[in-house]
Amino acid sequence: MSEPQTGTAPPPATDLPSPRQIAAALAERVVGQETAVREMSVALAKYLAGLPSGNILMIGASGTGKTTLMRAVEAYLASHPRLEARSTLVRMHANVLGEEAARGRPGEAVIGRLLDRAREQLGPETPVEELLDRACRGLVFIDEVDKIRSQIGDRPNVAGIRAQEALLTLIENESIPFELPDWAGDEAGGETVRVDSSQLLFVCAGAFEGLYDSVYDRVTIGRDRGALKTVTAFDDGEVREELDFQLRDWLAAEDLFDYGMSPQFLSRFEAVVLLEPLTVEELMHIFMDAPDSAYRTSRAYFETRGVRLALSPAAVRSIARAAKEQPRLGARALREVFRRVVRDYEFEPESTVQDGALVIDEAEVEKALGGGD
Ligand SMILES: Nc1ncnc2c1ncn2[C@@H]1O[C@H](COP(=O)(O)OP(=O)(O)OP(=O)(O)O)[C@@H](O)[C@H]1O
Ligand SMILES: [Mg+2]
Numbered sequence: 001m002s003e004p005q006t007g008t009a010p011p012p013a014t015d016l017p018s019p020r021q022i023a024a025a026l027a028e029r030v031v032g033q034e035t036a037v038r039e040m041s042v043a044l045a046k047y048l049a050g051l052p053s054g055n056i057l058m059i060g061a062s063g064t065g066k067t068t069l070m071r072a073v074e075a076y077l078a079s080h081p082r083l084e085a086r087s088t089l090v091r092m093h094a095n096v097l098g099e100e101a102a103r104g105r106p107g108e109a110v111i112g113r114l115l116d117r118a119r120e121q122l123g124p125e126t127p128v129e130e131l132l133d134r135a136c137r138g139l140v141f142i143d144e145v146d147k148i149r150s151q152i153g154d155r156p157n158v159a160g161i162r163a164q165e166a167l168l169t170l171i172e173n174e175s176i177p178f179e180l181p182d183w184a185g186d187e188a189g190g191e192t193v194r195v196d197s198s199q200l201l202f203v204c205a206g207a208f209e210g211l212y213d214s215v216y217d218r219v220t221i222g223r224d225r226g227a228l229k230t231v232t233a234f235d236d237g238e239v240r241e242e243l244d245f246q247l248r249d250w251l252a253a254e255d256l257f258d259y260g261m262s263p264q265f266l267s268r269f270e271a272v273v274l275l276e277p278l279t280v281e282e283l284m285h286i287f288m289d290a291p292d293s294a295y296r297t298s299r300a301y302f303e304t305r306g307v308r309l310a311l312s313p314a315a316v317r318s319i320a321r322a323a324k325e326q327p328r329l330g331a332r333a334l335r336e337v338f339r340r341v342v343r344d345y346e347f348e349p350e351s352t353v354q355d356g357a358l359v360i361d362e363a364e365v366e367k368a369l370g371g372g373d
C-alpha cells in the first residue's frame with residue numbers, strides 16, 4: 001500500500017461530512033430517489049475518508065434522475081473547498097470510452113482526463129507527479145453505460161465489448177501504463193509511467209432500456225414462468241387479481257449478463273442501485289423547482305414580455321399526471337406536456353393577461369391536453 005502524500009491527504013476525520021449531510025446536500029438537486037441518494041452518500045463518505053469504497057452501478061428508466069444525481073455530486077464536491085483534495089472528477093459517456101478503446105488506448109483516456117482535471121484544479125505549474133497522485137484518487141462517472149453492452153440484438157457490439165474491457169483494466173488495477181502528455185515537460189513528456197488506479201471510485205449509470213420487459217417476461221412467460229404470483233387488489237369495492245411486478249424484486253445478475261454486461265465487469269460493482277419511477281408529487285416538484293425545468297424557462301420568457309406566469313396547483317398536478325402517463329420519458333415528459341399547454345400563450349403573451357399576470361388553471365391544461373396532437 002502506498003502512503004498518501006501530504007498534498008492530497010484527506011481532511012481530518014472529524015471534518016468529514018456524514019452520509020446524512022451529503023444526502024441532504026444532494027437532495028437539494030435530486031427529487032426522491034432516496035435509495036440511490038443514500039447509497040451514493042455512503043460511498044462518498046467512505047471515499048472522502050480515503051477508505052476503499054465499492055463502485056456503484058445505477059439502473060433506472062430514462063429521465064428519472066441518474067445524470068442529475070451525478071451532476072449533484074459534482075456540484076457538491078465543487079462547492080466544498082475543504083474536500084478539494086478528493087474532488088477530481090470526470091464524467092463521460094461510455095461510448096467515448098469505446099471509441100478510445102478502438103484506438104488502442106483503453107484506460108488511458110480516463111486517466112488523461114483525470115490528469116487534465118487535476119491540472120485545472122491545482123494549476124499548470126504543479127509537478128506532474130503530484131497531478132498524477134491526485135488524478136489516481138479521483139472519481140469517474142460513466143454515463144449511458146448500457147450503450148456498451150456486448151451485443152445488440154443478435155449482433156456482437158465490438159465497441160461495447162472493448163469499452164467494457166477498457167473499464168475492467170482500469171478498475172482495481174495497480175499498474176496501468178500511461179504515456180505522459182507533452183505538457184509534462186521536455187524530460188517527462190512522452191514517457192510511459194505506471195499508474196495505480198485502484199483508489200478510483202467508479203459510478204456507472206444507464207437506462208438499460210428493455211431490461212424491465214425482459215425480466216418481466218422471464219418471470220411471467222419465460223424460463224421462470226409462474227414465479228410472479230398474482231396479488232389480490234381491492235379497487236373501489238371491487239376485488240381484482242393483479243400481477244405486482246417490481247424490477248427490484250426480480251432483477252438478478254443473469255439478467256444483466258443476458259443484457260450484455262460481462263460477469264467480470266459486473267463483479268467490479270459493489271452495489272447495483274435501481275432508481276424508482278417518479279411519482280406524480282415528485283414530478284410536480286421537479287416541474288416547479290428543477291433549475292432547468294420547462295416551467296422556469298417559460299416563466300423567464302414571459303418576464304421578458306412583462307408578464308408574470310402563474311399556474312394553479314391543480315394545473316401543475318394535471319401536467320404531472322399527463323407526464324406520468326409517458327413513463328418511458330420520466331421527467332422529460334414534463335417538457336413535452338407543458339409545451340402543449342403553453343405554446344399558444346408564448347406566441348401571444350399579452351393575449352390573456354389580467355393585471356400583468358397570466359394565470360393558467362386546470363381547465364386550460366385539460367383543454368390544451370385534451371385537444372389531441
Ligand atoms: N429525480 C430527479 N430529481 C430532479 N430532477 C429530475 C429527476 N429526474 C429527472 N429530473 C429532471 O429531468 C431531466 C432528465 O433527468 P436526467 O438527465 O437525470 O435523466 P436520466 O435518468 O439520466 O435519463 P437518461 O437515461 O435518459 O439519461 C433533468 O434535466 C432533470 O431536470
Ligand atoms: Mg442520463
